[in-house]
Amino acid sequence: MVAKGIKPSIKIIRTGPRASFLVACVLFITGLQGCAEKPEQLVFSGLVMGTTYQVKIVPNNIVVSNNLADQIHERLQSLDATFTTYQKTSELMKLNQSPINQPLVVSEELFEVLTITKKIYQETNGAFDPTVGALVNLWGFGPDYMDQVIPPSEAIAQHLSSVGLNHLLLDKQASTATRQSDIHLDLSAVAKGYAVDEVAELLASHGIENYLVEVGGELRLNGHKANGERWRIAIEQPFPGQSGGQEDAVQEVLALENVAVATSGDYRNYFEKGGKRYSHTIDPRTGYPIDHNLASVTVIAQTAARADALATAMMVLGPEGALTLAEQNDLAVYLLVKRVDGFEPKTTTVFSQYLLGE
Known part of the structure; x- marks a missing residue:
């Protein structure tokens, strides 16, 4: 699992002069010839989940609601209030504080994300596990500031005993979640992707077919740009x-x-001790930072929630494990592997169709 931080590895290719990124929920219209003409592209952006978001829309003949920017922002804020671990009153924190072995009725959104999480946990044999937060904190990479020191093995073993999504029971019919041991969930490695998907569904409900939605580096893209590409x-x-x-x-x-x-x-969040580099990505199966040469992994999937969770899991698995998992499940994956003289790209068979080739 990866600690919270900047996710800089994907960026949107812009044409024309480079525009500064807006940090308020405002409207930016490009390609206007006059105030009465329809815009070629609408851009809404703002702050949510401790990061930024941006939504690009190509309306074509669709009449966009005047309050769409507010609807997007309100939806994202509502999801943030559900999944944040920074507010003790959030729904996720209420689950984390619920009595062991006592079912708790949860919202449709939280139940859906927990279901996605359990599925990826099972598919990756525990490489994706949102209960690893205590270990992330122990190593000094979590939201609770701690000195970045190498913890004693006894402390790692103690914290490892409280890790494991297999200790969470979901009941779809009753819409309940039950902690069967003292686990604590941090869904940051899937919640941003889920938020992207929810905004995409909102746009689709308005009849909008051409859009790009991005939250904290996670993206969902539909249709095409204003120029048809x-x-x-x-x-x-x-x-x-x-x-x-x-x-x-x-x-x-x-x-x-x-x-x-x-x-x-x-590659942007680590510390060094005794000449050794300690990554912020903690393997939930061992309790220790990953120790391989995979620098980054990009996953393309049908939903951003799934792509988000799989990318995190594959950083834990390393290059060989990630490629094996991807090929076995026909996943579109692009890896950058650290070498002495730079980075070596490795891709799965189905990923090549997305390469621009320029």
């Missing part, structure tokens, strides 16, 4: 220690439509 997304080339103060180098450009995409990486 597929949406273009860049996979960033990783640089260890990069702080974002310079223009990011592009590793690969993707041409996408009607899919979701998520990237996870370990």
Whole structure:
């Protein structure tokens, strides 16, 4: 599982002058010839879930509701209130604080995300496990500030005993979730993707067919851009220690439509002790940071929630394990593997169809 932080590995390819990113829920219209004409593209953006979001819409002949920006923002804020671990009154925190072996009725949104989470947990043999938060904190990468030191093995073993999504029981008919041991869930590695999917569903309910939705680096793209081309997304080339103060180098450009995409990486959040690098990605099966040479993984799937969770799991599995899982399940995956002289890309068979080839 990956600790919270910046997810810089995907960016939107823009045409024309580079626009600054808006940090309020406002409307930005491009391609206007006059106030009475319909815009070629609408852009809404703002802050949510401790990160930014951006929604691009190509209306074509669709009349866009005047309050669509508010609807998007309100939907995202509602989901944030459900899944945040920073408010003790959130629905997720109420589940974390619920008595052991006592079923708790949960909302449709929380039950759906928990169901997705359990599925990915099972598919990855525990590599994706949102109960790993206590170990992330122990290693100094969580929201609770701690010195970044190597914990004693006894402490790791103690915290590891409280990790395991298999200790969460879901009852679909009753819409309940039951903690069967003292586990604590942090759904940040799937909630942003789910939020992307929910905004996409909102747009679809308005009859909007051409859009790009992005929350914290997780994306869902449908239809095409204003010029009729597929949406273009860049996979960033990783640089260890990069702080974002310079223009990011592009590793690969993707041409996408009607899919979701998520990237996870370990190259911007780590510490070093005794000449060894300790990643912020903690393997929930061992309690220790990952120790392999996979720098980043990009996953394309039908939903952003699934792509988000799988990308996190594959960072835990490492290059060989990730490729094996992806090929066995016919997943579109792009890996960047650290080598002495740079990065080596590795892709699954089905991923090649998305490469722009320029």
